[in-house]
Amino acid sequence: MSTATRSLPRTVGAHAILLTYTAIALFPVILVIMNSFKSRAGIFGAPLTPPTPKTFDLIGYTTVIGQGDFIHYFQNSLVVTVASLFFVLLFGAMAAFALSEYRFRGNSLMGLYLALGIMIPIRLGTVAILQLMVASGLVNTLTALILVYTAQGLPLAVFILSEFMKQVSDDLKNAGRIDGLSEYTIFFRLVLPLVRPSMATVAVFTMIPIWNDLWFPLILAPSEETKTVTLGAQLFLGQFVTNWNAILAALSLAIMPVLILYVIFSRQLIRGITSGAVK
Amino acid sequence: MAAETRPKRPTRWHIGVFLAPALLVYTAIMILPLAGTLQLSLFRNIEQHQIFVGLENFRTLFGDPNWSVGFWNALRNNTWFFIIHMLVQNPIGVMLAALLSSPRLRFAAFYRTAIFVPTILSFVIVGFAWKLILSPLWGVAPHMMDLVGLKSLFTPWLGKEQYALTALSLISVWQFVGIPMMLIYAALLSIPEEVIEAAECDGITGLSQFWKIKLPLILPSIGIISILTFVGNFNAFDLIYTAQGALAGPNYSTDILGTFLYRAFFGFQLQVGDPNMGAAIATMMFLIILGGVCVYLFLVQTRLRRYQF
Incomplete structure (x- = not known):
């Protein structure tokens, strides 16, 4: 393909939009999986952080x-x-x-x-x-x-x-x-x-x-x-x-x-x- | 199945053998029950006997307020459900596809794969995951809105009559945006290089290239997506059922034809299920979908065909 369609701002813009949408698409899935490995306190205390050794818990799975x-x-x-x-x-x-x-x-x-x-x-x-x-x-x-x-x-x-x-x-x-x-x-x-x-x-x-x-x-x-x-x-x-x-x-x-x-x-x-x- | 074109073999049994299993299963499980349902809508169970009542069930459906209020409500909600999909899902899908198909974009495969993930998940997962996220109990949604300073805008959307349907439609959009994206992406990739090169020689690049050259060429795919969306939306059930239950609360504000059919057919709370009324509603859905498909086949597709290669 020709090079005329490529320009730096446009590429950056495309990546920004696609990345944003990827985040929207994956966020709920990641959030659910991440929190399933936490204790109840961890789920409610810090829902947006990955499980830490302190909050890690498999009680849900059991x-x-x-x-x-x-x-x-x-x-x-x-x-x-x-x-x-x-x-x-x-x-x-x-x-x-x-x-x-x-x-x-x-x-x-x-x-x-x-x-x-x-x-x-x-x-x-x-x-x-x-x-x-x-x-x-x-x-x-x-x-x-x-x-x-x-x-x-x-x-x-x-x-x-x-x-x-x-x-x-x-x-x-x-x-x-x-x-x-x-x-x-x-x-x-x-x-x-x-x-x-x-x-x-x-x-x-x-x-x-x-x-x-x-x-x-x-x-x-x-x-x-x-x-x-x-x-x-x-x-x-x-x-x-x-x-x-x-x-x-x-x-x-x-x-x-x-x-x-x-x-x-x-x-x-x-x-x-x-x-x-x-x- | 008689042979005409190849005179050497009088009866080509193998054609029948090849076709029979598919035809049998398809006819017995799909076509006959469909016809049977249409037929059932003309009968009514009176003292354990199925009596032919003509269009009486439809008169009840449209005339009896117990039914007609629910039906029109479901139809209205369903139309709104469809409008949101057309206005949000398909434009986003087209935009993502256009970005993805830009030449030499890095990580295109990753984006494509990631954005399609919600589409493969079941409604049960999607419905519940979003219910949890939007729940004021867990606080993920208000917390995130707080980060951008919009916390005051948060309300429990799924629990409020005026927002619930729109919220659910947007969840469904989130789930299915991958389909228009993929189909449009495929259509964009199939545009011949020469066309694009010719446009570039004439100095048409970037956005104007998209609007003037590519969009007209992908119109047939947009037509297909519209009809797929239409059929899918007027047949939807699972998401509403998982997120809001068969009663499609709050106060029926998220009731669509699928959930209405389910309640009529199986009954709920005090009302006993009525297969004949269920069949009447299914018949209405059939007519609506058939109408949409006919509009597409006879109006949209014939006009669009001239753009195809």
């Missing part, structure tokens, strides 16, 4: 781990998220492959039908979804959540993946066909490995709303056995309104896994967004 069934909630969330993700990616990739690879009657209509779900939120169908789950005896099972999240994630997955699958070279697939590979082998052996980066993007996009969802766990699976970590945290926080150590520790426990995953995958996520996956 309360949370002793009281709440967080490990169990965590497992539930993990099962639901991983299973939904698996089905979204598998079914989504299969449908995307069919839509992008073959020409058949109703192809674009099918694409449009599947794209409907990108704009219309599944939440509006909740009343009937609950009836359906009651009728099929799936209320308070993780299966219900997995089904709902699979349906919720599919439209965007099909949309993004079919964009990427169009870019896979035809020559490669045709070479496979000449070698006598079946369409299934071509899909699983040739195409899937090639679109793996975009699968990762879709995975991140699908995972975040599932992990963070409160609505469906609250409505479809509120029992103790099937609580997800988001719902568990919500109820726990409601119960311990006055125990600040426990609240801050619970919040931190809820933040940290997501934050760690994000730091690991952020490159992938941002590359996915900026590579024009969402246009």
Whole structure:
């Protein structure tokens, strides 16, 4: 690029604004994590300072781990998220492959039908979804959540993946066909490995709303056995309104896994967004 | 699924096999319940039987003050919620993206990653963290305002009827500003170098370059962001529920359509839940969102298309 756009005051200004906003974005997160390691006196006495040897205290964490069934909630969330993700990616990739690879009657209509779900939120169908789950005896099972999240994630997955699958070279697939590979082998052996980066993007996009969802766990699976970590945290926080150590520790426990995953995958996520996956 | 283009194979079963799982799950769990909900809104439970009542539920929703006051209140609040997002979130997002995309900016990756952090957190975390920060008990917010000499301006915003909704909207803006930032950032990066160079040859640089060259080129992305914001806002529930509970206090001042639907559907305090009224409200939300999407598709997008490359 040219040098005309660069000037010192402008660069300084840009950094100043970005730094300020970064501080605004991170401040609450840091504040919560920092104070979760303090004693009650430390939390109220000096909320803005990091824990010192004098104020350091793990009482919040011991309360949370002793009281709440967080490990169990965590497992539930993990099962639901991983299973939904698996089905979204598998079914989504299969449908995307069919839509992008073959020409058949109703192809674009099918694409449009599947794209409907990108704009219309599944939440509006909740009343009937609950009836359906009651009728099929799936209320308070993780299966219900997995089904709902699979349906919720599919439209965007099909949309993004079919964009990427169009870019896979035809020559490669045709070479496979000449070698006598079946369409299934071509899909699983040739195409899937090639679109793996975009699968990762879709995975991140699908995972975040599932992990963070409160609505469906609250409505479809509120029992103790099937609580997800988001719902568990919500109820726990409601119960311990006055125990600040426990609240801050619970919040931190809820933040940290997501934050760690994000730091690991952020490159992938941002590359996915900026590579024009969402246009 | 009949073959036409490739005459060698009469029936290509694999297309069906590839499509079937996605179609099945999507249709059974998403489309049919959506249709079912719309249908349910036309029925009413009378003595344990679902009786077709036509638009009677909607007449209750708009005509019976027990419902209509709540509905209009929720719709008004929701509109305000949306306006704040459009006025605060999207301009900030565009500004951050414009700054981030300036050439050879150092630490751009760090800023990008950090500013996106709130977006990945769940509403439960965000709602509670801000509730604690704004709480007069803890005193973080008044303490910080004291540092800049504005302590007198502090009030418990989430507890006051006139401020609570705006405060919550701003919290939601804080959480989601990463999305417009990223999408606009992507759009700015995809502007061809030649266009920028041509502008610079003509002496258009800096801010005027942004307003005259880049902004018109990213208008389609701004359109997409607006409709995403619209759908997201008129479907919101979690933040209000975590921060203010299902009653969306104080005195329903933060009630939006999502929480209104939840209360109608599940009941609260003395009122029994009513799936049919819930379905009627969901239908209204559906129509509002559909209306927004149609406006976007037919009015905004067709006009913007000519700017695309």
